[in-house]
Amino acid sequence: MRNSITRLAASLGLGASLLVGSLAAPAVAQAEGKIRIAEQFGIVYLLLNVVRDQHLIEKYGKAEGLDIEVDWTQLSGGSAVNDALLSGSVDIAGAGVGPLLTVWDRTKGRQNVKAVASLGNFPYYLLSSNPAVKTIADFTAKDRIAVPAVGVSVQSRFLQYAAAKQWGDKEYARLDAYTLAVPHPDATAALLAGGTELNGHFSNPPFQDQALANPNVHVVLDSYDLLGPNSPTLLFATEKFRKDNPKTYHAFVQALAEAASFAQNDKAAAADTYIRVTKAKIDRDTLIRLIDNPKYEFTITPKNTYPLAEFMYRIGALKHKPESWKDYFFQDPQPLQGS
Structure with a gap:
């Protein structure tokens, strides 16, 4: 099948390139100035499309006195993304709140994976x-x-x-x-x-x-x-990457914040970015109308993620009960408030 x-x-023009082959063995820890990002498919990853298209990580890296090398990988499914993060193949993982909670629970007290930011509400x-x-x-x-x-x-x-x-x-x-x-x-x-x-x-x-x-x-x-309105997709990283690469990490968060403002305030330009980066076969006007849906919000601040966390603990999918969203998010200056 x-x-x-x-x-x-x-045949329908909807296909996209999938990563072929197995993930590399655990990689050597990256030095400050390099970041490897795993994303998946869809408009929910638009902020990363903007970051990539406008070279925003590189821009904020230069402000920190750092030339940052950015590597992009596309995967499908939270399991593959979590495996890539834990194997050391990527530094920033993009996946749903479900996979984030799973890997947060699994690595608590060890790699201590936590979320960095939301990619918006959809x-x-x-x-x-x-x-x-x-x-x-x-x-x-x-x-x-x-x-x-x-x-x-x-x-x-x-x-x-x-x-x-x-x-x-x-x-x-x-x-x-x-x-x-x-x-x-x-x-x-x-x-x-x-x-x-x-x-x-x-x-x-x-x-x-x-x-x-x-x-x-x-x-x-x-x-x-x-x-209710919620943030289904998040970006997350290990505690070690955040600690060992403070300038690179900070540049990444600043890049995301600028991308969110851009996408939220200029829907036509955001649509153009999505088509340009993903090579999606979708009508531009249709995409602009879709992005302009009042139910969509491009923001890095998480919204309404905790009910799913509480549910996963209740059914035994999590061993550790988070007391609030702050337990599984790094507490950075951005995002300031969440749920």
């Missing part, structure tokens, strides 16, 4: 092309739902949160058996083309909007209905 889905993605939609599926209670063993990483990605955690809300905490994993790990571009292509077992996708922008342009695809669940 994987090969057929990939071919579908290419609703994520659970989509289906099966007309019989109106709510999550309608999914059956005949349905398959694409998520970036089974059981770990923020989409998987949202699905578990919804299942617990529907059937109780003991049934939080009730829909896990119906999920498949498929990158967003490939899952969108498969959902649009049909002809495979995959008829559901817990998506993100702009892929969910591209899919919804097809009248056969509909929204089953909106993540904002579960948690």
